[in-house]
Amino acid sequence: MATSVALRSFSPAMATTAPVTFAEAVRDHQDEVFGVALRITGDREAAPDVTSSTFLKAYRAFDRYDPSRPLRHWLLRIATNEAISHIRTRARELRHRADVDAASTVPDTAAVPEQESIARESRARIRSAVTGLPELYRVVIVLRYFNELTVDEIAQVTGRPASTVGVQLLRGRALLRRALEGAP
Amino acid sequence: MNGPRDGELFDEPTLRRALRLEASELPPPLDVAAIAARAAAGRSALAAASITSLAVACAAGAVLLGLGAVALSTLAPVLVTDAFGAATATLARLAIPASTVLAIAQEPSVPIAALGALALAIGYEYAQRRERVHAVSTS
Numbered sequence: 001m002a003t004s005v006a007l008r009s010f011s012p013a014m015a016t017t018a019p020v021t022f023a024e025a026v027r028d029h030q031d032e033v034f035g036v037a038l039r040i041t042g043d044r045e046a047a048p049d050v051t052s053s054t055f056l057k058a059y060r061a062f063d064r065y066d067p068s069r070p071l072r073h074w075l076l077r078i079a080t081n082e083a084i085s086h087i088r089t090r091a092r093e094l095r096h097r098a099d100v101d102a103a104s105t106v107p108d109t110a111a112v113p114e115q116e117s118i119a120r121e122s123r124a125r126i127r128s129a130v131t132g133l134p135e136l137y138r139v140v141i142v143l144r145y146f147n148e149l150t151v152d153e154i155a156q157v158t159g160r161p162a163s164t165v166g167v168q169l170l171r172g173r174a175l176l177r178r179a180l181e182g183a184p
Numbered sequence: 185m186n187g188p189r190d191g192e193l194f195d196e197p198t199l200r201r202a203l204r205l206e207a208s209e210l211p212p213p214l215d216v217a218a219i220a221a222r223a224a225a226g227r228s229a230l231a232a233a234s235i236t237s238l239a240v241a242c243a244a245g246a247v248l249l250g251l252g253a254v255a256l257s258t259l260a261p262v263l264v265t266d267a268f269g270a271a272t273a274t275l276a277r278l279a280i281p282a283s284t285v286l287a288i289a290q291e292p293s294v295p296i297a298a299l300g301a302l303a304l305a306i307g308y309e310y311a312q313r314r315e316r317v318h319a320v321s322t323s
Binding site (some may be wrong): 023031034035038039044047048051052055060122123127130143145146148165 | 196198200201202205209210211213214216218222223226227
């Protein structure tokens with residue numbers, strides 16, 4: 001199968017469908033797909049694999065892609081499912097593994113200005129709190145605040161009713177607030 | 185601690201900024217050709233697995249059919265013999281009471297003569313009675 005296989009991407013601005021190649025789809029969306037993978041899994045090592053498998057699935061399933069829907073949402077849906085699948089697999093593995101070595105990231109010890117250090121610490125706290133959310137809420141929080149999707153768009157991506165997404169966003173934010181208040 | 189307070193941490197713009205990808209987090213560009221190659225490899229592996237499973241299924245079906253044929257050829261004579269034996273036994277059981285009836289049917293002279301005499305006696309007696317009743321009623 002050629003890598004220049006044409007997908008037709010929906011462009012809301014033009015309200016028309018424009019054909020794009022798979023290579024263009026990868027180029028245009030790989031950072032966002034990677035970001036979703038990283039923010040949902042919270043795993044720097046796994047995110048590239050999740051991204052890669054997302055595009056692999058997209059490549060295999062391009063003939064099932066509905067061109068009347070935005071390509072971005074389709075890719076985000078696959079990425080979300082892949083990320084969820086990854087975190088479930090990892091949770092199973094962790095449950096079965098007795099000697100779990102803390103896969104904590106090594107802190108960056110490079111000298112940084114104090115303000116930047118504080119900002120970095122805050123970001124780390126928030127990301128950590130997001131990663132600690134239950135999967136159900138984590139997905140909607142990431143899609144809302146990382147991908148900046150609307151509630152309706154999140155509903156499209158996740159396949160959940162918009163009202164459910166709204167409730168999950170509220171609960172997710174409440175949990176996030178609680179987690180941040182409880183964090184040292 | 186002069187860091188941001190929790191409320192500040194949680195406001196939506198901060199949340200957005202915190203989740204944004206940093207330059208150091210950006211992944212290297214994906215190799216589209218490698219994705220296509222992996223997809224092709226996966227497809228050929230899938231095709232090979234399909235062919236293998238089809239071959240195994242065909243072989244299993246053939247073995248099953250063979251076993252069925254052998255079992256049938258082994259069991260059929262036994263089944264036929266058993267059925268014939270059962271039919272013979274049933275016939276023998278029925279033949280015993282039937283033989284008495286058949287014996288009577290073969291030698292009907294005594295019983296038929298007796299029945300004839302009985303019928304004749306009944307008819308004569310009936311005629312005699314009618315004559316007596318007629319004589320009484322007319323006199």
